[in-house]
Amino acid sequence: MRDTKQTSTSTGHTVDPGEVEKFTAMAASWWDPDGDFRPLHKINPTRLRFITEEIAAHFDRDLDAPNPLAGLRILDVGCGGGLVCEPLARLGAQVTGVDATPANIPVAEIHAEQMGLEIDYRVATVAELVEAGERFDVVLALEIIEHVNDPPAFVADVIGARTEGGQVLFSTFNRTLRSFALGIVAAEYVLRWLPTGTHDWRRFVPPAEMFEMVEAEGLHPQRIKGFMFNPLLDKWLLTDDTGVSYIASFRSAQDRPPTAPEFAL
Numbered sequence: 265m266r267d268t269k270q271t272s273t274s275t276g277h278t279v280d281p282g283e284v285e286k287f288t289a290m291a292a293s294w295w296d297p298d299g300d301f302r303p304l305h306k307i308n309p310t311r312l313r314f315i316t317e318e319i320a321a322h323f324d325r326d327l328d329a330p331n332p333l334a335g336l337r338i339l340d341v342g343c344g345g346g347l348v349c350e351p352l353a354r355l356g357a358q359v360t361g362v363d364a365t366p367a368n369i370p371v372a373e374i375h376a377e378q379m380g381l382e383i384d385y386r387v388a389t390v391a392e393l394v395e396a397g398e399r400f401d402v403v404l405a406l407e408i409i410e411h412v413n414d415p416p417a418f419v420a421d422v423i424g425a426r427t428e429g430g431q432v433l434f435s436t437f438n439r440t441l442r443s444f445a446l447g448i449v450a451a452e453y454v455l456r457w458l459p460t461g462t463h464d465w466r467r468f469v470p471p472a473e474m475f476e477m478v479e480a481e482g483l484h485p486q487r488i489k490g491f492m493f494n495p496l497l498d499k500w501l502l503t504d505d506t507g508v509s510y511i512a513s514f515r516s517a518q519d520r521p522p523t524a525p526e527f528a529l
Contacts, residue, residue, distance in 0.1 A: 294347070294371050294375075295371070306500060307491060308348070308351075310500040312351050313502070314433075316352075318513040319336070319338075322431045336402060338357045338358070338359050339403045340352075340359065341405045341425075343361030343368070346361055346372035348404065349361040349383050350381055353376075359383045360383070360393075360398075361386070363385075363387065364388070369385050369386065389421070390403075399425060405422045406434070407435055409436050409469055415469060419474075419480075422434075428516075430515075432478070434474060436468065436510070438506055443509065471506050474512065475512075483514040486514055486515050488510055488513075489502040489506075490506035491503070491509045
């Protein structure tokens with residue numbers, strides 16, 4: 265078995281070369297709805313619904329208005345081929361997508377150009393942006409923390425890229441027997457939704473651990489929802505059950521509502 269374990273550098277870089285190599289082999293299929301990233305294409309409308317609702321609530325935007333996210337700088341960390349960047353750009357946001365897998369960025373750039381969208385794509389890590397002094401109103405880290413080698417350092421970097429008063433969103437798998445059965449056994453070996461070896465169950469992050477890492481950096485949970493696949497509807501739904509995978513938004517304490525929401529972990 266290849267040893268992909270790496271330690272975080274003094275600059276906070278948390279890239280795992282083994283994970284980069286794995287996703288390089290899959291890069292060409294980003295925009296193929298029936299390819300290696302089919303699960304992301306299926307779940308994308310549902311996670312975008314959560315993301316846009318949270319951004320709209322946080323910044324008091326009307327999603328039914330033209331260009332409702334205009335004026336907001338949004339960073340997508342681990343942007344891949346741009347599945348999230350493009351819809352947010354269409355809503356008027358100024359979007360930057362960074363990915364440590366060099367093969368992903370040309371795919372994202374070409375597709376954005378074909379769609380007539382201006383998106384700032386870069387081969388970079390979030391740590392490098394923080395070091396350069398760049399800050400964003402919204403920072404997204406979707407389905408990536410389970411692929412880094414130092415989650416607390418990665419969380420610190422993601423939050424470090426946020427402007428004062430900004431918002432951060434993470435999504436990932438919970439580390440439960442159900443997530444192993446559905447996220448790995450079913451998705452990779454039975455249904456073949458993902459290439460075998462895409463995920464390592466030991467790297468999945470329970471919500472309690474996510475909250476602990478985020479709160480150590482001074483932010484607090486705003487909202488959390490789980491994802492559930494409905495085979496009858498052939499679509500993903502948001503649910504209060506976070507036992508398999510989940511998405512959560514975070515903000516600073518002073519931005520919290522008078523009564524903080526309750527979370528069932």
